[in-house]
Amino acid sequence: MLRRVPEVLVRARGLTKRFGAFTAVDGIDFDLFRGEAFGFLGPNGAGKSSTMRMIGCVSPPTSGELTILGGDPVRDGVAIRGRLGVVPQEDTLDIELTVRENLLVYGRYFGLPRKLIAERADQLLEFVQLTDRADSKVDPLSGGMKRRLVIARSLVNDPDILILDEPTTGLDPQARHVVWDRLYRLKQRGVTLILTTHYMDEAEQLCDRLVVMDRARIAAAGTPRELIEAYSSPEVLELRFAPEVHEAAAEKIKDLGTERIEATADRIMLYVDDGDEALERVRGTGLEPLASFVRRSTLEDVFLRLTGRRLID
């Protein structure tokens, strides 16, 4: 029922953002199509938030081309922002207002009529399951509730694109699942989502297509499946050895064959087509792991391969 012809809502070519000598975003290209959920994955400081802010028309690009809903973010910023919904990384809820008032007042910033906003506010509170907290102040809400309220607020103008910057960072698992559930429903209804995350499960659950950003550039792009196929193997064999034989075992396995292997402080991972077969071959060399585990490759494997295991913070 959606249009079959993909409609490009955001187009970036050579998009660059510099702050003085620091380059936050270094010449990235991407297209966002109507109705899809598009993810920016990357470690902290990779340039995700800077990209989101440029798309949100609250940070002018330094150079390159950026078109949002057919307009230029600097020249048409006012009109574009009127058609965006933004969930910023840090909650910017109005702590001097109640939950419901946050929606009523925010809708007015878009110049919407009060009656329409009031109707939407009630429906949105129901949608994010905050109806019973409508008259509460914002401060006593839990982190998950605040996040849901920010999501409700971002929908008050019925946006064409919903921009979410790390929508579930800092939430406990239950709260994350509630947020994912709401976002999934929005996606099902054809809302175009663009989100950043450093949670692989979030990206796998929500994103139709994604790019992996690292050090201000796009390291890889595609669907989650394409990325796994391109940058990892179908299966991963994880092995654990006793600490005293760990290093020797790693060396021995390296000699074993052609597959990519990765040894961390406590585990050895073999990226292979067939995990059980690889385990047999390891055992064939006389090595007996304390524990072995065969699993399918995930985005996390792709992510760690592309962005490395170095600590960012």
Place this chain on the structure above:
Amino acid sequence: MSDVSRGDDPPYPPVRARSQAIVSGARAETVIRSGYQRVLPPVGDLRRLKSGAGSLRLIERHVRAYRHLWLVFASGITEPLFYLLSIGIGLGVLVGKVPGPGGQLVPYREFVAPGLLAVSAMNGAMYDSTFNVFFRLKYDKLYDAVLATPIRPLQVALGEIGWALLRGVLYAVAFTLVMAIMGLVTSWWALLAVPVAVVIGFAFAAAGMAATTYMRSWQDFDYVILVSVPLFLFSTTFYPLSVYPRVVGVIVECTPLYQGVTLLRDLVLGAPGPDLIWRAAYLVVMGVAGVALAARRIARLLLP
């Protein structure tokens, strides 16, 4: 897509809202199903936002946020009234008469009242444009949220200054009424006192907001006090300019509150001269410069 009409599903508002607005009965289903085929969404009235109404939305927000606190607002009027009673009436008994703007002798309380009126317009406007703006800027993150919508930095500046000004004007009107009741108003020119108070409030609200964008912490507000207290005390609020040695007098004549005090005193005591035009212009220019600077700073801080 068809899942929108499922029973266990809380409604996604835009779809529901549109379907209710557009159709009823049997056709609703079709509209719900094709909810996202529309070409353009309802964007709101962007033209009105462009023409400056955006700043009114911010004032609307403040009305909602502070409507339970109207008593705090109203209490702000008491400070200049206490000054009027203690200094104007109390001290006035000791002072007797002083030379007014036209050279004629006037009772001290009549002399000091317009000065205090100017001070109340300044203070009322500064309360909001300094402390409250700083809170919204650094802690409430209000402007971060607002600037993600169609509202622009200039509208934020105008909205905040407009709101601060409202408070200044409220105090000025109340103070003028008290003056009239106490018989301290002797000329019809005094009717201009309220618009002049608006100009004073505008100048100080704008300057206060612009200065606030440079504040790093609450401690920096000591500088605001460092400026506003001497202005309050030395801008000929309590005694005529002739008291000062010539050099000091010239310096005082250059300060902004002096323009406001002179404007109000000359009007209320019925001796306006042509110099009042450029004194008002001084305050207007100060206000416009403050608005421009505040808007630029907001953009610089929040839209890097």
